[in-house]
Amino acid sequence: MTESTQPLEGTPLIAPSTTDHPLYEAVTDACRTVYDPEIPVNIYELGLIYTIEISEENDVRILMTLTAPGCPVAGDMPGWVADAVEPLPGVRKVDVDLTWEPPWGMDMMSDEARLELGFL
Template sequence: MALNEDQMQKLGADTVDVLRSIYDPEIPVDIYELGLVYDVQVSEDGDVHILMTLTSPNCPVAESLPVEVEEKVKCIDEAKDVEVEITFDPPWTKDMMSEEARLELGMF
């Protein structure tokens, strides 16, 4: 059964809420506020595609963080298939962090 527009928006918002509960182990800020999440797309079928990056290609959690993101988003009832795509284009920089993240890290 296809999701309507409201259900798709709710699934997108719920996905962002889950992303805000996942923290980079080296930085005490969630991956969404860090600017590691570039895009969240939700289909009418309830599929979720997350385009994200890591702080660096040599990030110590390069193997585990995408799996954690996928597993946690799959726990949302409406989410059917969840795909996490890692990209390094554009490369992550501190400028991608939200004001909240910069405040948390004392970068003002």
């Protein structure tokens, strides 16, 4: 990395979500209905949802990752997330983008996910 492309010190690797938007809880609940077929925990608790941005016009942009780049459902899971969020009352449009930066790690799982998978 050149100096100009390095994030500023203190800049988060994952952009913050729009947690103060009235639709935020409904969107996170919708994300909790999507499961990785190989892991019996929803993708939100697994930490695969990095950022939920909701505009004033109620357009939703979700930045997510997968447990591994070779995940067999890599091409399908963003569509599953969009299908879960789009029907919510008030949502105008949904875009789901996949990223590999930062890479997912087990430390991104919630305590609930760790407990469910026997890591706690």
